[in-house]
Amino acid sequence: MELLQLHYFRKVAELEHMTHAAEALNIAQPSLSKAISRLEEDLGVKLFERYNRQIKLNDNGRIFLKRVDAVLHELQEARRELGEYNQHTDHTIRLSVTIPRVLPDLISEFLSNEPQVHFKQYVQSVPIMTEKLRSGELDFCISSVPIKGDDIKWQPLMTEEILLIAPPGHWLESKSHVSLYELKDESFVSMNEGYGIRNLTDNYCQLAGFQPHIAFEGDEPGVIGELVNKGLGIAFIPSVSLIGNKTPHLPVVRLQDPICERTIGLAWSTRRYISPIAEKFQLFLADYFEVLEKELRETAAIRSVET
Structure with a gap:
């Protein structure tokens, strides 16, 4: 069994297509097919099921692939460590x-x-x-x-508090703390679903007994404060986002029942x-x-x- 065979096997296992794998490896398809066949002979088991022109990794192949990935990974890490040891330092x-x-x-x-x-x-x-x-x-x-x-x-x-920002003149402007449930009828400006902060704050709202009404959602954190300033709604904001805040005039309110953190x-x-x-x-x-x-x-x- 040769190291090159393992590289060949992993590429065929990834693509499950002999021609495409040969092209990716920049070798002739017959040579690749022979290398895989020799590997199967050495192991004494078939690694792929062949259906005319199709090739599929079988259970043997999946077991072997897991070990091959580990071997090739360790070799890659050995090269990196040797490079560091011999002062070929990657900074x-x-x-x-x-x-x-x-x-x-x-x-x-x-x-x-x-x-x-x-x-x-x-x-x-x-x-x-x-x-x-x-x-x-x-x-x-x-x-x-x-x-x-x-x-x-x-x-x-670190663990940081999640706060609330509101438009100037909003009833929250006079509050230092607010129960999360008190916001059940408010409109929110928020990140899109799938973002960590959105998933977290949606869960907090559900714990407080309501589903937040999202008036605007997007994928640009930097515009949240500007949209709140325009009166589109209130917004959850992590404490760290207030560092160098471009909208320092917006009311900032701490949340309780529950206290929101991440x-x-x-x-x-x-x-x-x-x-x-x-x-x-x-x-x-x-x-x-x-x-x-x-x-x-x-x-x-x-x-x-x-x-």
Whole structure:
């Protein structure tokens, strides 16, 4: 059994089409077919079921594929670790963030001490982020939705309060706290369904006994405050979003019954080699969010006193 055969097998298993796999591997189809046949002979079992021109991975193939993925993954990680050990250092950190508001300050602070680092930042759904963590395309994910998996580690970084903003002159302007149920007849400006903050706040409203009326929903967090300012409705807003808020004149109200919070965490693959610079960034994140959480709580306490 040769390493090249394993690469060939994985591509055929992925595409389940011999011609397409041969094209992707840039080899002749007869050569690929012979390589797969030799692999099956070595193993003593068939890995694919063949139906005329179609080819389908069978149960044997699925069992073998799981092991092949693990072997090739370990080889990839070995190359990375050897490169680090022999000082072919990659200073790139591949990061996906579902809360982009914190990113500029976070990155700039880290780069002030580690200017040689190059960040690649991605915005993706949680399922895609999970797969990219496993494949090694991402080093870390900072998310307000827990990322779960047998080979995924999830480390909570901070818990923040979810607040409410309202248009100027709204009856909420005179309130410092409000019961969530009191908002059952209000119109809301919100993110689209599928976003972590939307799913979370919808669940909180259901706990309070009502389904929120969404007057406007979209996928641009930056315009939520502007739409509230125009009087389209009220909106839930995470505390961290008030940092450098472009609409500081909007009334901000704390919620109770229930108190609304969300946890931001860091996810990474336990199967991947973590470079020294990535480990340093991991420690930096824990300190950064600890300080940020403290600042947000102090700000909330001051706001309560002022109102």
